[in-house]
Amino acid sequence: MRHLFSALFFACLLSGATLFSCRLAEQKHTPHILLITGGHEYEVEAFDRMLSELPVTYDKVAHPYAYPLLKDSEIAKYDAVLLYDMPKEIPEEAQNDFITMLRKGKGLVVLHHAFCSYDFWPEYTRIAGGRYHHYPWTKAGVEQPPSSFRHGVTFDVRVADPTHPVTQGIRDFRITDETYGGTEILPGVHPLLSTDEPTNGPLVAWSHTYENSRVVTFTLGHDSLSWTHPAFVSILSRSLCWVAESNRE
Ligand SMILES: [Zn+2]
Structure with a gap:
């Protein structure tokens, strides 16, 4: 199955990123995605337009209506x-539902400001493979300042693993986007995209497994400057397709 999926990616690469199609090998259908928003403003129309061109179908729900889903x-x-939300808190019942969902292998993509969610839910660090800290935090016993952001930074992004299904065939690229600096990234994650940009942490995207789910955290995506960038669109498409493969329902 893994070979079949790799072959599918390769075939799509040959046909170009815009023609990339995703059909889940086991489920034999196009991935159906739940997009969760709320807690942070964004250009809704432009974001929806970008999503509508991805090789997935999706429903969108905003907080406070997301947790029952x-x-x-x-x-x-x-x-x-696909998380594109940024709530600070999450009720205990929703925490349990969130973790149960990931035990069942539901794929998860944490996009841009969704990395900055849930200041008071420590488990979210393990789910996202890291954390944007709004408050001072401790690393190896040493107090660290809060994380920082900067808008409109033009910087170079390198493909850290050219063999991974999410980044296969993607070339290093330059993009203008918001950067996140002084963030925590857990040591066990698998680097997908990296950067030397000083206002950003060393990684821009990584993957890992939480419970039985594939997770991709991708910190780019503040506005249409990145939503219209072919590398961004391609990586988001491939991330959704790849994490959806871990779904077993
Ligand atoms: Zn942003």
């Missing part, structure tokens, strides 16, 4: 979840 009976309709 994480329950077993509702989330079973979806192959993966």
